[in-house]
Amino acid sequence: MKHFAHYVALFCLSLLVFSCKTKEIIIQAEEVDDIVTYLASDELEGRDTGSEGIEKAAIYIENYFKGLGVKPYFDTYRDNFTVRGKEAYNVIGYLEGTDPVLKDEFVILGAHYDHIGYGEADGDDTIANGANDNAAGVGTVMAMAKYFAKTKSNKRSILFTLFSAEEKGLLGSKYLAKTLKEKNIDLYIMLNFEMVGVPLVDKDYIAYVTGFDTSNLAEKMNEYAGKKIAGFLPKAGEYRLFMRSDNYPFFQEFGVPCQTFSTFDFTNFQHYHKVGDEAEKMNFNHMASFVNTFIPAVKKAVNAPTKEILLNSSAK
Numbered sequence: 504m505k506h507f508a509h510y511v512a513l514f515c516l517s518l519l520v521f522s523c524k525t526k527e528i529i530i531q532a533e534e535v536d537d538i539v540t541y542l543a544s545d546e547l548e549g550r551d552t553g554s555e556g557i558e559k560a561a562i563y564i565e566n567y568f569k570g571l572g573v574k575p576y577f578d579t580y581r582d583n584f585t586v587r588g589k590e591a592y593n594v595i596g597y598l599e600g601t602d603p604v605l606k607d608e609f610v611i612l613g614a615h616y617d618h619i620g621y622g623e624a625d626g627d628d629t630i631a632n633g634a635n636d637n638a639a640g641v642g643t644v645m646a647m648a649k650y651f652a653k654t655k656s657n658k659r660s661i662l663f664t665l666f667s668a669e670e671k672g673l674l675g676s677k678y679l680a681k682t683l684k685e686k687n688i689d690l691y692i693m694l695n696f697e698m699v700g701v702p703l704v705d706k707d708y709i710a711y712v713t714g715f716d717t718s719n720l721a722e723k724m725n726e727y728a729g730k731k732i733a734g735f736l737p738k739a740g741e742y743r744l745f746m747r748s749d750n751y752p753f754f755q756e757f758g759v760p761c762q763t764f765s766t767f768d769f770t771n772f773q774h775y776h777k778v779g780d781e782a783e784k785m786n787f788n789h790m791a792s793f794v795n796t797f798i799p800a801v802k803k804a805v806n807a808p809t810k811e812i813l814l815n816s817s818a819k
């Protein structure tokens with residue numbers, strides 16, 4: 504029996520060593536639930552740009568980054584600008600790449616954290632909580648920040664960018680894209696996440712990508728994931744969604760692949776820009792599965808030995 508216990512102890516030890524080596528980080532549904540539920544709570548009053556509620560959201564994201572050891576890219580986490588006389592700020596976390604050469608190339612992972620504030624009343628409810636739009640995208644980027652901060656597995660540098668004033672006309676992303684262009688950073692790709700809190704129905708892919716034809720992004724992500732995770736939604740083309748989110752200013756400034764992933768197709772969620780866009784309507788098992796499915800593909804993109812995701816010639 505003594506020997507048996509010895510072998511059991513050895514086996515456990517080797518399991519521990521193995522799991523440390525692989526540094527497996529799985530994002531749990533409860534984690535994204537916590538983030539989205541806080542950001543979309545009534546206390547934050549719909550996170551309108553310039554409001555006290557969005558200030559609370561910014562502090563929450565900053566503290567999350569701090570806790571992970573994700574550093575500010577500028578002097579602080581905030582990238583300040585003004586919107587009609589009101590103070591606004593993108594919140595930006597930075598993880599320097601681990602490769603001496605590739606670290607000079609940047610991948611931007613982004614989502615807007617502002618929303619529209621108050622909306623048309625539904626009974627007593629007047630707060631447009633913006634759970635799907637876009638606390639869900641913010642939760643996705645924060646979870647990815649956690650993954651890369653814990654695993655230190657990014658050869659390229661990553662900027663985790665949470666934009667303000669998207670709802671006012673992409674103002675935060677326009678401001679940051681311009682600033683980064685002036686700094687002349689070498690941007691490889693910008694991946695943006697919008698409304699990923701509820702799954703698509705009857706699709707053979709997990710999320711659609713806007714500007715599908717502008718690059719080989721979907722094709723490469725599917726190759727990296729080993730399955731079809733990104734697809735083409737005809738409505739995204741029809742509504743020109745490529746130009747309607749924070750990816751677009753980066754595409755304009757840098758002329759590299761900058762695209763948005765979303766699981767909202769105008770039929771699977773009835774509360775877009777309404778007071779009913781609340782945390783309890785999110786599917787957090789879907790969100791965790793979305794994040795855990797996308798992370799390995801994003802990781803391969805971040806670490807590709809050369810720039811493999813490229814614009815199609817028609818988009819140049």
Ligand SMILES: [Zn+2]
Binds near residue numbers: 615636637669697698
């Ligand atoms: Zn949005």
